[in-house]
Amino acid sequence: MLKYQEIANQIEEYIRVSKLEQGEKLPSLEDLITNYEVSKNTVIKALSILEKNGVIYQVRGSGIFVRRQNRKGYINLINNKGFTDDLADFNLSANVLEVKTILPTQEVSDNLKCSLTQEVYYVKRIRFINKQALCIEESYFNKEYVPYLNKEIVEDSIFHYLKETLKLKVRFSDKYLRIGKLNQTEASYLNLNTHDPALHVDELFYLMSGEPFDFSKMTYNYNHSQFFIQSSGMDK
Template sequence: MKKYEQIVEDIEAYIHDNELAQGTRLSSVESYAAHYQVSKSTIIKAMDILEKKGAIFQQRGSGVFVRRQRRKGYVSLLTNRGFTEELKDFAVTTQLLKLELMKPTEEVMLNLKLSGEDEVYYVERLRDIDGNRLCIEASYFPKKIVTYLNSEIAEGSIFNYLTEGLKLNISFADIYLHVDTLNEEQGEKLQLHAGAPALFVEQVVYLGTGEPFDYSKLTYHYQHSKFFVQAINF
């Protein structure tokens, strides 16, 4: 983990563990630089990331302040951190339905910029929150980047495995949303009837190099899923 990433984690944990209120002023850039024995530019980079994540806001000439904490149980639509991290205060469980190495379909090749000669890991999982069905998650990972996956990894946090085990630098994502109704198979998996409404999300996640490495489709239970977006720079 890079130093600025560790600083981001430390400050997030400090805000969360101390339940800091909206508007609480944090230490100055100079103080953090001295504490971590890093350059001011490293601290500024960490602060910019925290601001984009909605943890803080910065006022030129005044300092850095805590932003209002999000409501409990809401999933950010603009995060790449995975459910385990997003909902760490809840009992999030995973049921692995399928894990296989396969050739990509045309749709997968288009989204992951692959050829027919490439292989992808296909992972299908059910995610529950506090005993309630949250979503169906179907993901494709190119084997040339995600070189190995097994059931133990897929039943846990794939995000942690990618960032800590494979040391991948996850950078940004394209996210597409639409509302539709469930077919019979989807309804059975979400414990709903066919024709029930659902939020369908497609996302393509990229490395810092701009290379796509994760194409996922998520189908959310309309009664058990809540979302938020924190906007900046209006």
């Protein structure tokens, strides 16, 4: 992890641990440089990340301030780290339906930039929040970057495994959202009725190198899912 990313994480952790609220002022740029013993450029880059992610806002001549944080129980649609952190105060669990290696479909091949003869890991699971079905998740992992998965790993946080065990660094992701209706199989998994409304989210995750490694398809239960998006700037 680059130094400015480490500093960004440390500042965000400081905000969380200190339970700072919307509008509360952070230490000045000069104080942050001294406190973290890094260069001015490093702190500026860290603050830029935090501002882009909706954690802080800066007012020229006044300082650095905490931005309103996520409402409890809402999933950040901009976050590319999975939703475990957003729902940390809830009981999250997973029912793993499948973990296996398969040959990719044309759609998966196109998204992961792999050949049709190159095996990928396929994971299908139902995610639960407080024992209520939250979503159906189908994920495809390029085995070049994720060489091993099993049921025990995917019952927990896959992103934690990718980060802590495989040392993969996710740089960004692309999300594609569409509203549709549940088919019979989807409805049975989510304890809903066929043709009930659903939010479908396709997400493609990229490594620091810009290579795609994870293509996931989520179908959310409209009764138990809430989302939010923060804009990073607005010109009028």
